[in-house]
Amino acid sequence: MPTYRERLWPAAWMYVVIALIVPATLLVFTPISLVAGVITAIVLVGAGVGLLLASAPTIAVEGGALRAGRASIPLEMVGDGVPARTEEARHERGPGLDARAHLLLRGWVDPVLRVPILDPDDPAPYWLVSTRRPEELAAAIEAGRASGADAS
Incomplete structure (x- = not known):
């Protein structure tokens, strides 16, 4: 589920x-x-x-992983998401963007969520994902990480 x-x-x-x-x-x-x-x-x-x-991608938190389009990463490898809207989102997509970041951006969706990658072997420092509900996505990632930690 x-x-x-x-x-x-x-x-x-x-x-x-x-x-x-x-x-x-x-x-x-x-x-x-x-x-x-x-x-x-x-x-x-x-x-x-x-x-x-x-070409409309799906963003999902399911099965212990974050999936953004075709890319997927286990929740234990990501940190807490940082939502950004309006000017903060524009900064994240523009001047504040790290060229190594994994991007799933859509021009018609203003808010974004920045998800730090905790895996030291991953070349991407974070994922930047367009989402209409960044706070809900961040909460789902946090809940998924917490339930994964409880299961361990």
């Missing part, structure tokens, strides 16, 4: 951007064939929406 699970779905404005494919495609194809333009627009919009949905 997951302690925390979040899917970083694209923001609504991303679908509006995808919808702009329709007039652009019709503008290009209408002089050739209106039917070809409509069919091409439908295919391109469908592909765009499909790519947006397929």
Whole structure:
């Protein structure tokens, strides 16, 4: 049973951007064939929406591990998460970013959680993860670490 699970779905404005494919495609194809333009627009919009949905990563704390997209790390190898919002989040993603950090960032999700890595052999000093609920994710990591320590 997951302690925390979040899917970083694209923001609504991303679908509006995808919808702009329709007039652009019709503008290009209408002089050739209106039917070809409509069919091409439908295919391109469908592909765009499909790519947006397929590329939405999942963040989860389950089975004694933190999973962010395809990456996973045992909870005993991470420290307490540090949530950041607005200006603090902008600093974490920009001037305060360590180039060695493992990143799972999405431009349409403002808050981030910085999760320190305790493994001395890991080249990444921390993970920086976009999340709409950074405080809940930090609490889930802490609870998962505590339950893992109790089981040992």
